[in-house]
Amino acid sequence: MTENIYTGFHAVEEKIRKYTSQNKSDSKLKVYFAKPGPRIKKILAQAKTAGINCEETDEEYLDTLVARLPLQARDHRGIVLTATEEQQKARNDVQLEQWLSACPKTATVVMLDGVTDPHNIGAILRSCDQFGANLLIVPERNSTSQIQNNETIARTSAGSSAWVPLAVVTNLVRAAQILKEAGFWIYGADAGGSSLQNTKFAQKSCIIMGSEGNGMTKLLARQCDSIVSIPTCGKIDSLNVSVAAGVLLYERHRQNLEQPSSDC
Known part of the structure; x- marks a missing residue:
């Protein structure tokens, strides 16, 4: 207990x-x-x-x-x-393969690569909830995997950590490969990518957010079908990772709203 x-x-x-x-x-x-x-x-x-x-x-x-x-x-x-x-599996924990077996026709997955700050994870979870992301994937190692029991994440996410489906995986590269085999298009977020304004998200989309310091790992970046950047006009290098995730998820949600089959 x-x-x-x-x-x-x-x-x-x-x-x-x-x-x-x-x-x-x-x-x-x-x-x-x-x-x-x-x-x-x-x-x-x-x-x-x-x-x-x-x-x-x-x-x-x-x-x-x-x-x-x-x-x-x-x-x-x-x-x-x-x-x-009880120290048991949370109700919104899922196995990736099992989740894919019942995956909707239009689906959004967010994958976190090296994002460990609980405030950022909480804010990303809140955006996942608000913009209809269907799944959050985090690595078992080097990540705040006990999301449901982390008070800071629960507070920052405004309770979304209790609702957004979560898959904890041992290998992000393998998880990306499994998603691709299931028909997902993999988008990596990076300042050097194609403009978000010119990006048309696929029906099944996975958005990878890397750490603010190092970005995505090279092995995971190689799994990406497209690299996407957010046009900005500021003086500093980039947006905070949780803010960037919110912008990308909003655009994904906006495009979904234009489709008659959108569930959200």
């Missing part, structure tokens, strides 16, 4: 929603709150409807609950959710 701490209105609300959708079988949740305002009262009502125990306390006790969290996540804003959970 492990106890996870959730702060931030969005992350707490999404955890309660997921708890309700899972028939309350895998977690023991409790909400602690102090000086409830309108937003907290709304969350408390959702928690009580779900049968979650809510306890009023003071700010000092909430501070002790979040003391072990990263600094940014300690801003609890008067409410903290604790979750005692």
Whole structure:
């Protein structure tokens, strides 16, 4: 068993929603709150409807609950959710091959190569949710693979980490090859690529985001069918990786909206 701490209105609300959708079988949740305002009262009502125990306390006790969290996540804003959970596979974890067996005709996959900062991963997850990405792929090694249990990611993603399907793979190059065999076109994001304005995404598209410092690894870049860049006019080298992912996913989503078969 492990106890996870959730702060931030969005992350707490999404955890309660997921708890309700899972028939309350895998977690023991409790909400602690102090000086409830309108937003907290709304969350408390959702928690009580779900049968979650809510306890009023003071700010000092909430501070002790979040003391072990990263600094940014300690801003609890008067409410903290604790979750005692089994160490088991998360409900939105998937095996890549199994996911592909039921993959929709139009699908968007995002692959992270060397992106390890939890704030960036959380922001990318939020864009994945908002722009209809169907799957996020991360490497087992050198990555924050425990996405669902990372408080910073949960907070930055505004709860999207609980919903976006996630595949953790041992080898990104092999994962890209499997996607290509399943009919995916692989797009690598890099400043030296073709302009996004001239890019028409395929029905099945995988977008690879590399680390800000080193970009994609050479072996993975060789798997790409196309390299895409975002036209900019700034003075610095490039966009933050999470911002770049959001721009690419928006354009992909915009193109999907032009297709009658779009599900989002």
